Amino acid sequence: MPQRPTIKFGEQWDKKEINELKALFEKHHHELAAFIVEPIVQGTGGMRFYHPEYLKACRNLCDQYKVLLIVDEIATGFGRTGKLFACEWAEISPDIMCLGKTLTGGYITLAATLCTSKIAQTISQSEAACFMHGPTFMGNALACAVANASIDLLFENNWQQQVAFIEQRLQGSLLSLNNHPRVKDARVLGSIGAVECLQAVNIAVIQKRFVELGVWIRPFGKLIYIIPPLIINKKQLKHLITAISTVLNEDNCFV
Ligand SMILES: *Cc1c(COP(=O)(O)O)cnc(C)c1O
Numbered sequence: 001m002p003q004r005p006t007i008k009f010g011e012q013w014d015k016k017e018i019n020e021l022k023a024l025f026e027k028h029h030h031e032l033a034a035f036i037v038e039p040i041v042q043g044t045g046g047m048r049f050y051h052p053e054y055l056k057a058c059r060n061l062c063d064q065y066k067v068l069l070i071v072d073e074i075a076t077g078f079g080r081t082g083k084l085f086a087c088e089w090a091e092i093s094p095d096i097m098c099l100g101k102t103l104t105g106g107y108i109t110l111a112a113t114l115c116t117s118k119i120a121q122t123i124s125q126s127e128a129a130c131f132m133h134g135p136t137f138m139g140n141a142l143a144c145a146v147a148n149a150s151i152d153l154l155f156e157n158n159w160q161q162q163v164a165f166i167e168q169r170l171q172g173s174l175l176s177l178n179n180h181p182r183v184k185d186a187r188v189l190g191s192i193g194a195v196e197c198l199q200a201v202n203i204a205v206i207q208k209r210f211v212e213l214g215v216w217i218r219p220f221g222k223l224i225y226i227i228p229p230l231i232i233n234k235k236q237l238k239h240l241i242t243a244i245s246t247v248l249n250e251d252n253c254f255v
Pocket residue numbers: 038043072073074075076100101111
C-alpha cells in the first residue's frame with residue numbers, strides 16, 4: 001500500500017513520519033532505479049501541501065540506497081510555492097527534474113527533463129546508447145523561444161513580490177472559507193489556493209457555473225483549486241475568489 005505524507009506544511013515535524021517509506025526502501029532498494037515525487041505539493045493526488053522534512057528524508061534515503069531522486073516540478077516550478085522551485089523548501093537538489101506548464105507560462109506546450117551532468121554523460125556516452133531517444137518535435141525552436149521570453153518576464157517582474165501578493169490575498173479570503181459548512185479544509189501555499197470540500201463536486205454543473213460567473217476553474221473530486229498567473233491583479237483575484245464562494249452556496253454544484 002503506497003503511503004503518503006500526513007504531516008502538513010507548517011505543522012510540527014515528527015521523524016516517525018518517514019518510517020514507512022524507510023521500510024519500503026530497506027525492503028525494495030535493490031529493485032529500485034529511481035524514486036519519483038512531487039515536491040511539497042501533491043497535485044492531482046489531492047492538492048496536499050506536505051512538510052519539507054519529508055522531501056529531505058526522500059533525498060537522504062535515495063542517497064543512502066543509491067536510488068535516483070526524480071522530482072516533478074511541473075506544477076510547482078517557477079515560483080508557485082513561493083520558492084523558485086519547491087525543492088528549495090527542503091534545501092535539496094534532485095538527480096532529475098521534470099518541468100512543464102509554467103516553463104512557458106502556459107503559452108505553448110513545452111516540457112523539459114533536467115538532470116545532473118553525471119546522468120547526462122552516462123546517457124550520452126553509453127556504448128549501447130540504450131537511452132538515446134529523439135522525439136520528433138524535441139528542441140522545438142518556437143517553444144524554446146517562448147520559454148526563454150517567459151522566464152525573462154518572470155525575473156523582470158519581481159516574481160517573489162507577485163507570489164507574496166497572491167498568497168496574502170488568498171490567505172485573507174480563501175482561508176475564511178474554512179468556516180463554510182461545505183468546506184473541510186481551505187489552504188494556501190504561495191500562489192496556490194485549494195478548497196477541499198466535504199462532498200465531491202458535480203463537474204458538469206460546477207464547470208458551467210464557473211463559466212457563467214466568468215472564470216475558468218477546473219475542479220476535481222472534492223477539490224476546487226486555483227494557481228493563477230503571477231500577473232493577476234487584485235480585481236481579477238477577487239473575481240476568482242467570489243466565484244468560488246458563490247458556488248459553495250449552490251447545492252446542485254455538488255453530488
Ligand atoms: C500537469 C502535470 C503533469 C503532466 O504534465 P503534461 O505536460 O501534461 O504531461 C505531471 N505532473 C504534474 C505535477 C502536473 O501538474
